[in-house]
Amino acid sequence: MAPDEGSSQGSWQSGSQSERTWRIGEVAAATGLTVRALHHYDEIGMVVPSERTASGHRLYTARDLTVLYRVTAMRQSGIPLTAIGDALTSPTDSGDVLRDVIDQQLEQVERQIRAAERLRERLLAARDEGGFDSGDWYAEIIKLMRQLPGHLSPEEIDRMSRRMGELGVVGSHAVGVEMPRLYGEAMTEMRIGTPASDPVVRRIADRLDQLAEVLRGPEPDGTGDRVRGMWVDLGGPEWGELVAYLDEARTS
Amino acid sequence: MAPDEGSSQGSWQSGSQSERTWRIGEVAAATGLTVRALHHYDEIGMVVPSERTASGHRLYTARDLTVLYRVTAMRQSGIPLTAIGDALTSPTDSGDVLRDVIDQQLEQVERQIRAAERLRERLLAARDEGGFDSGDWYAEIIKLMRQLPGHLSPEEIDRMSRRMGELGVVGSHAVGVEMPRLYGEAMTEMRIGTPASDPVVRRIADRLDQLAEVLRGPEPDGTGDRVRGMWVDLGGPEWGELVAYLDEARTS
DNA sequence: TTGCTCCTCACGTCACGTGAGGTGGC
DNA sequence: TTGCTCCTCACGTCACGTGAGGTGGC
Numbered sequence: 001m002a003p004d005e006g007s008s009q010g011s012w013q014s015g016s017q018s019e020r021t022w023r024i025g026e027v028a029a030a031t032g033l034t035v036r037a038l039h040h041y042d043e044i045g046m047v048v049p050s051e052r053t054a055s056g057h058r059l060y061t062a063r064d065l066t067v068l069y070r071v072t073a074m075r076q077s078g079i080p081l082t083a084i085g086d087a088l089t090s091p092t093d094s095g096d097v098l099r100d101v102i103d104q105q106l107e108q109v110e111r112q113i114r115a116a117e118r119l120r121e122r123l124l125a126a127r128d129e130g131g132f133d134s135g136d137w138y139a140e141i142i143k144l145m146r147q148l149p150g151h152l153s154p155e156e157i158d159r160m161s162r163r164m165g166e167l168g169v170v171g172s173h174a175v176g177v178e179m180p181r182l183y184g185e186a187m188t189e190m191r192i193g194t195p196a197s198d199p200v201v202r203r204i205a206d207r208l209d210q211l212a213e214v215l216r217g218p219e220p221d222g223t224g225d226r227v228r229g230m231w232v233d234l235g236g237p238e239w240g241e242l243v244a245y246l247d248e249a250r251t252s
Numbered sequence: 253m254a255p256d257e258g259s260s261q262g263s264w265q266s267g268s269q270s271e272r273t274w275r276i277g278e279v280a281a282a283t284g285l286t287v288r289a290l291h292h293y294d295e296i297g298m299v300v301p302s303e304r305t306a307s308g309h310r311l312y313t314a315r316d317l318t319v320l321y322r323v324t325a326m327r328q329s330g331i332p333l334t335a336i337g338d339a340l341t342s343p344t345d346s347g348d349v350l351r352d353v354i355d356q357q358l359e360q361v362e363r364q365i366r367a368a369e370r371l372r373e374r375l376l377a378a379r380d381e382g383g384f385d386s387g388d389w390y391a392e393i394i395k396l397m398r399q400l401p402g403h404l405s406p407e408e409i410d411r412m413s414r415r416m417g418e419l420g421v422v423g424s425h426a427v428g429v430e431m432p433r434l435y436g437e438a439m440t441e442m443r444i445g446t447p448a449s450d451p452v453v454r455r456i457a458d459r460l461d462q463l464a465e466v467l468r469g470p471e472p473d474g475t476g477d478r479v480r481g482m483w484v485d486l487g488g489p490e491w492g493e494l495v496a497y498l499d500e501a502r503t504s
Numbered sequence: 505t506t507g508c509t510c511c512t513c514a515c516g517t518c519a520c521g522t523g524a525g526g527t528g529g530c
Numbered sequence: 531t532t533g534c535t536c537c538t539c540a541c542g543t544c545a546c547g548t549g550a551g552g553t554g555g556c
Binding site: 275276277287291308309 | 510
Binding site for chain 2: 020022026029030032062065066069073076077078099102103105106109110112113116117119120122123124126127166168169170173174177178207210213214
C-alpha cells in the first residue's frame with residue numbers, strides 16, 4: 001500500500017520517513033491568508049512548498065509553515081515582500097539584516113503614528129469648519145506686515161501685495177495653508193530629534209523652497225529673505241533654530 | 253493682436269474677459285503634485301482644466317485650482333479618489349456627503365493610529381526577542397489545564413494534547429500567537445466603544461471562528477466550549493463581557 | 505536654432521483579487 | 531456520479547511612475 005500523500009491529513013504514518021504536510025487550503029485557514037496569496041508567494045519564490053503530490057497539488061511542511069508565519073508577521077507589520085526576502089535569505093537569518101529591517105520599520109511606524117495624529121487634527125478642523133477650503137489668509141499677512149514696520153518698506157509691501165493679487169488662490173494657499181503646515185511638521189521633527197539629514201526633513205525643505213520660488217516669481221529681489229527675518233523675529237528663538245535646521249537639511 | 257493664451261503668465265490682460273490661467277507645470281509647482289498626477293485627474297474626470305490652448309496645452313483657472321486644492325487636501329487625508337468624486341459632485345457640495353466622508357475617514361484614521369501603536373509594540377517585542385518566531389506556547393497551555401481541575405477531564409486533556417501534537421506549529425501559533433492577539437484587539441475595540449456590529453469586530457470574530465475550527469478538527473466533541481468556559485473563569489468578568497460582545501458581532 | 509515645456513500613448517508597479525476553464529480525490 | 535478542492539493562465543485593481551517619440555513656445 002503506497003502512502004497516500006494527498007489525503008486530507010497529509011502523510012502522517014508513524015514509522016514513515018515523510019513528515020506531516022498541509023494542503024494549501026489548510027494552510028490558508030491556519031494563517032488567514034488566501035489561496036491566491038499563497039500562490040503569489042510561491043510564484044515569486046518567497047515561500048515555495050517543499051513538496052507536491054503526483055498530480056501537482058502543493059504540500060507544505062512544518063518548516064515551510066514556520067517560514068510562512070514569519071513572513072505573515074512581517075507583512076502585518078507593513079514590511080514589503082522584497083525586504084522580507086532580504087531578511088529571510090540573509091546569512092545569519094536572525095542577525096543584522098533582520099534587526100535593520102525591524103528598526104527601519106519601527107521608525108516608519110512611529111512616523112506613521114505622528115502623521116496620522118496630525119491628520120486627525122486636520123480632519124477634526126475640516127469637520128468643524130465644514131470643508132477643506134483654504135480661506136483668505138494673505139490679506140491677514142499683508143495687514144500684519146503693515147503693522148510691523150522696520151522690516152519691509154511700504155514699496156516692498158505694495159509690490160508683495162500686488163504679487164499676491166496676481167497669484168490669487170495659489171498665493172493664499174501657499175502662504176496660508178501649506179507653508180504653516182510644512183513649518184509645523186518640520187518643527188515636530190526637530191523637537192523629536194529627527195536628524196536634519198533624514199530624507200523626511202529634506203523633503204519638507206525642498207517643498208518649502210519650491211513654494212518660495214512660486215511666491216518669488218521670475219524676478220527675485222531679496223524681499224523673501226527680509227520676510228523670513230521678520231518671521232524669525234516674530235517667532236522667537238525656536239524659529240531661528242528651525243531655520244538653521246532646515247538649512248542643514250538642504251546641504252546634507 | 254490676438255490674445256496669447258499660451259504665455260507663461262497666462263492671459264492676464266486688464267480689460268480682457270479672460271481670467272488668469274495657469275499652465276500644468278505651474279500648477280504642479282503650486283500644489284506639489286506631479287504633472288502625471290494632474291494628467292491622471294484629467295483622465296478620470298476628477299479635475300478637468302476648463303481651457304486648452306489652440307495647440308492642446310491645458311490651462312487651469314482659479315476655479316479649477318480651488319477644486320484641485322480641495323482634492324489634494326482630501327487625498328492627503330487618505331480618502332480614495334472615488335469617495336472624493338462623490339463628495340465633490342454631491343448636491344450641496346459642502347453638505348452631508350462631505351461630512352460623512354470626513355467622519356468615515358476620521359474613524360479610519362483613529363483606527364489606524366491604534367493599529368500602528370499595537371504594531372509598534374509588536375515590533376519592539378520582536379526586536380527585543382531577536383525575531384518573529386512564535387515560541388512553543390502550547391506546552392504551557394496544556395500545563396495550565398492540568399493545574400486547573402474541574403473544567404476538563406484527564407481524557408479530554410490527553411485528547412487535546414494529542415490533537416495539538418498533530419497540529420504542530422499550526423496549533424501552537426494559533427493558540428500562542430494569533431488568538432491572544434485577536435482577543436486583545438477585540439478587547440480594545442470593546443473598551444473604546446466600537447459597536448459589535450462594526451465590520452472590524454465582525455472580521456475578528458470570523459477569524460476566531462475559523463481558528464477554532466482549525467483547532468477542533470473534523471470531529472468536534474464540545475471540548476472547545478468547556479475550554480472557553482475555563483478562559484472566562486480565569487479572565488474574570490471582563491472576559492465574559494468580551495465573549496458576549498463577540499457573540500453579538502457574529503449575529504449582526 | 506537651442507532648451508525647456510507640453511502632448512499622447514502605453515507599459516510598469518505592488519500584492520494580490522477575480523473569474524475562466526479544467527482536473528483531482530473522497 | 532456529485533461536491534469540494536486544487537491546478538494554471540490571465541486580466542483587473544489603485545494611483546499614479548516612467549520612459550518613448552513627437553510638438554509647441556520663448
